[in-house]
Amino acid sequence: MLEVLRQYLLKQITLSDEELASIEEATTVKKLRKNQYLLQEGDVWRYNAFVAQGVVRTYTIDDKGNEHIISFAMENWWTGDRESLLTGKPSKYNIDAVEDAVILLIPKEKFTGLTKNIQPFNELVTAVVERSFAASQQRINVNISGDAVEKYQYFLNRYPQLALRVPQHMIASYLGITPETLSRIRKSNAKK
């Protein structure tokens, strides 16, 4: 499974064999069965996590017990709770597997060492965070501008692969609408 990470890295930056080895040496492999937790609310998150296989979701649970999905991650995406990682405080989020998944974990301290010593890796990581932020802003834009139909349409365009692998009620949760509303949108879309 380290192979997936290697491919990902070499597609974007140039690394010597030693550099690549030091990255791979720092990672541990964690297999998750469907529904198994990677992180539970209240725990401190201490890793950088790369999805080598499968799909995971990050979500909160509100006072009424409803889940709200903050993000999904699939192959070649990074996941985890950056906020808890940065502050050292307990996480407000849960992360679990939507499908069986394989996650590559790099502990915080080792990761920091890697970014310090390997400049291209550091730049890659910075770019990942910046892109995540940009995507997040765009999602906010859609959320404050559009109605349920537009939010769903945007999701389909942006993440067509995810739409096929994630149950509908989770997509609804991600969009901030009810499963019933999503079902009705799909019905009315189908008529065209």
Added chain:
Amino acid sequence: MLEVLRQYLLKQITLSDEELASIEEATTVKKLRKNQYLLQEGDVWRYNAFVAQGVVRTYTIDDKGNEHIISFAMENWWTGDRESLLTGKPSKYNIDAVEDAVILLIPKEKFTGLTKNIQPFNELVTAVVERSFAASQQRINVNISGDAVEKYQYFLNRYPQLALRVPQHMIASYLGITPETLSRIRKSNAKK
């Protein structure tokens, strides 16, 4: 106005006189009158921008001509379009002054030089982006979880200063609700 930036930096990291000088040397001061643009949709954004004084807003305009505010920035906040900066593509956003403002601009190339040469500055910048991302995720959480009342409440708690300096209809735009709805929420809040 460089003084504001200096205070901001020294409060968070240690810098030698030369390092500080190299940062200040790279910055130019831009004064904005209320309503004046810092960035217009379609232009490429090439700076890192620090707000030394005043308030600015970043927003989009949709097909129907409605404005949607993506973010505000006030003293000691960074602003700009990171997406355009990163990709070199034309911006989808507008940025203008809500109040008269003073913005410190550091051109992209110079900024990159600074982050390369001054490690603490680099770490500070990385932390800023990470915190921005975390804040963005929290905003998404509120947006997909809560109704209009909760979104407004969250805004008041999180940005009490902004709430006093920004007109109500802009807060409504930021929250993704109409000015009328916000007015009604305030009325019903006042009754308690």
Added chain:
DNA sequence: CGATTCTTTGAAAACAGTCAATCTGTGTGG
């Protein structure tokens, strides 16, 4: 299969948006 989870459907209620009119405060020019 049988049980559970997911999706669909319907009807009613809650919520937010639209449109139009009025009110309020601020600043400008006469």
Added chain:
DNA sequence: CCACACAGATTGACTGTTTTCAAAGAATCG
């Protein structure tokens, strides 16, 4: 200094969208 214009905020009546609740159909998995 007043009067008027203008932008922003409020209010009411109405419309439209989304949620809620309840029930019935699919699909999936052990």
